[in-house]
Amino acid sequence: MRGVYIAKATASGLRRNLTMTLALVITSAIAAAFVLLGALVTQMATAAKQAYLDEAVVLVQLEEQISAEDADCSGRLCAQLRARLEQDPAVVEVTFRNRAQSYARFVELFQDQDPDLVADTPEDALPAAFQVRLADPTDASAVTALADAPGVATVSDQAAEARAASRNLDAARTVAFGIAALQAVAALFLIANLVQISAFHRATDLSIMRMVGASRWFSAAPFVAEAALAVLAGVAVAAGAVAAAKHFLIDPALQDLYASGLLVPLADATVWHALPWVAGGSVAGAVAAALVGVAGYVKA
Template sequence: MRLKYILNEVLVGLWRNVTMTVAMIITMSVSLAMLGASVLLFLQVDQMKSYYYGEIEVSVFLKNDITDTQRQAIDGAIAQSSLVKSRSYETKEQAFNRFKELWQDSPDFVKSIGPNSLPESFRVKLKNPEQYKQFADQIQSLQGIDQIIDQRTLLDKVFKIFNAIQVFALVVAGVMALAALLLVGNTIQVAAYSKRREVAVMKLVGASNWFIQSPFVLEAVVAGLIGSIIGFIALFLFKIVLLDHRLQALTSILTPIHNSNVWLMLPLLAGVGAVVSAITAWVTLRFYLKV
């Protein structure tokens, strides 16, 4: 009987303040969707770092006037280095063919580059990409080397952008979460005020604080769960519609976002939405309304 009464009061309370309930659900769904997106982005950046840093190569570009003796000396020095995992040599012709493949969608740009414009090079993969400086110090004094480029420096710039996007998404999610908390507290206050006479009667007949507060807390929890479901659906649709179709060319460059990772966001968002809503409602009732 008590459970039936509490559930009935929850439904009545949600419908009584329907406009504020809808506003609370929408705000909660947006904030939780942003939270889920920032968590997914955080996981994706870590996955991309593990993948791309494992594929990093050091490019040792050679001068145009390099001699066979100098080239053999450089090759021998690279082969003898204990820091090197593997190496490969790329001729000017191979470099030009790879360039044409990379820029096949820009034929005018390809025509502006001649077969001899790109230098020959050694592509070196280190056992530990962090040891680039030690490797460069070992060979940079050899004759015939034009420059040594570590791909990690380029990737670091890209990951700095992703890290900035991470921080921005978390800040937006935090602002939206604050707005949701204020709406939850305000909605609970209005609901409790509209039932102040019933609450007074229940206290006179000896009803416990838990029994009085539970319908209001459950109202917030239900709104939080609905908002989390809507936020998850929006997040999943964003992944399917945009990342998997409209922006497929971009995501093909990045490591793919697996659906399993997106599904992990559902219990996370539901848990956060329910717990945060329940705590906010309980604090509001305890410290503001003195129910």
């Protein structure tokens, strides 16, 4: 019997305040959508870091004299540079590639992608180099400091672009979560106002219910249910919209970057894994805001 009453009162309240309910659904949907988009960006940033930063190396290219005359890094200058790198605690591994090995690696990488480039590149065009793997791929300062050392031609940090892309993704994630937070605050105020308006129209009924012994929780239940259902509807709309946007807009737009390996494809499951947490947090916030909004009408 109590459940029937709560269901009827909830339906009546939603119909009575239809425009505000729709506004709450839209506001909740925007907030939830940005949270889900933030989850997608977070997944992309994490995958990019794992795929590129963990495998990235710093390439220390050596001057022409070393490249031409020291094929096994036994010369004084090359050996000193190698020892300096190997003794640095920030360095995990140092691999020396002479000129012939550098050219072989170049052919391996570009033979299929650009055979004309390989054909036009002479075998002595590439310098000898140290391939340096770091303990912390996000900090290459220990190796880039060698840029001005004798015998060093250039220092190429392969992780630099990956770190820049990661920073951009982190910034996009922060913006998404920031907008979601602002929309969530707006939704909470909207819930409180919606509940207060609904409670005002039923103030007499609430007073009678309290007089005949109805508990505060029972009296407040229809208003809490209104807020929770509206917010859940918004989350459902957001989930559908984000899933559709990922499938029809985001993935096609990033397809070339996926194919080239510059970005790791987004997992479809990310949205659905985040959805229970978003829905649970949204309902909890809606319940709290509804209780605050109706508190003045059920306190007696």
